[in-house]
Amino acid sequence: MRSIYLKELSSFFSSLTGYMVLVIFLLITGLFAWVFSNTSIPSYNYASIGQLFVIAPMVLLFLIPALTMQTFAQEKQQRTMEFLNTKPLTDTQIVLGKYFACMTLVALAILPTLIYYYSVYQLGSPKGNIDSGATIGSYTGLFLLASVFVSIGLFMSSLTDNQIVAFILTAFSCFLVYFAFSFIGDLPSLFGKWDDLVKYFGIEYHYDNISKGRIDTRDVIYFVSLASMFIWLTMVSLSRRGW
């Protein structure tokens, strides 16, 4: 697993992908959080970096597909999948190696935003007047959300040898899992008293919960099981090598 992990990580940084993901993530979140007056933290007048956690999922929604689209689609297209499959590696090692490499890159993108927290902490009046609990919860939520997006991305990439197809499928599926359930739940008189249950299937509901600073095991279990399911599906899809 370590070999695949290191290889993936170095391939992110030997191509532009890795740098692009880092730069674009920080650029967009930075602009929205500090520059654009409609959404910026200083114009919000409260010592909170909540804005960051509204924008970040949107950015991840198209950056993670761009990150994961190559994972398997490219290996298949270059036929290097045959190379990996004839080496002493299990499918689990290959999938998890790639999964953790993608997660590492996402973590590297999210990590510098801790500066936002530090800035607001210093700027708060009185100093340190920021809801640290909610911030910890929000970071946890963002990380869990990313772990689901990455697992969806790996699965979609394992289905095709075309990176563009993998990108579109991933972006669309992440969008569905993130928003669609809340939208459907909000439709008037469609499900009536089942509205809440419908929303419960979507990521947004759980993400909002955790962002409040209350890390509920039910929400954590939701994220972990969703990510595990897609990782498992990836392994199933890989084990059927098309014969």
Next chain:
Amino acid sequence: MSIVVDALTKSYGQQNAIDTISFSAAKGEIVGLLGPNGAGKTTTMKILTCFMPPTSGTAQVCGLTVGKDDIAIKKKIGYLPEHNPLYGTMYVKEYLRFVERIHQLSKDIGRIPRLIELVGLGREQNKKISQLSKGYKQRVGLAQAMIHDPEVLILDEPISGLDPNQLVEIRSLISNLKKDKTVIFSSHILQEVESICDKIVILDKGKIVASDSLTTLNSTSDKTLTITIELLNGISADILTKVDGVERVEPISDKEYLISSKYDNRAQIFDQIVGSGNKLVGMTKEKKSLEAVFKNVTQGRK
């Protein structure tokens, strides 16, 4: 026995890519898998390397069964696939270090330089793989297959697409490995196989049509031999047909002839020509090539 293949069958839908083939290879042997395109060479190799499972039959590598001990087999095998898949964006050494890590080899700083030396990558070792020419990519592929000093090497068309010099080098590289490794390699170019293989398995349409050592294959096939002669002056073909053993005389030009004989009767041909007052300026016995063997065994089945 390093490799034992027993009644191996692989079918895609209705079509059998390979059909109940059986052969074996002892330790230290170089076995050539031979056959026209689509004969099932690659399929056989893909099963041996645990890339895909057989439909029926068994394959054993170093006493381990394909389908049961896949990881253990993959550790003992070095495989160079037909299309030689490489990561173009990686550097040669970076790639080899990656393969080293996959095999979880013990730390040995000298391993990669030794390997680079062995396959003759010296001059190109600091380049990106995508910048290498086909022959050098092939060497990277070979280095990758041999990095863990495997007991069995499976090479799918290792010398196709190389220039003549590279061909000679890679061929001598393979035959030098011989001592302690079992090598299986495929080809549809017969001369390649002829020079380095101990044993040849000829496949056609998924079936084994011949499987034996080179010398037996040569002797069991048609024994007639072809002799080319060149004369100083023109001669009548009738004079040549009178020689004992000559079956057919075909003129190439009025001074050159192609003679088919039942046995090696070059001395008699010489005497006959000199006796007729002509002068012989050239005579060669055509080496019986595998090409002929191949034609014999595959055409009989049509």
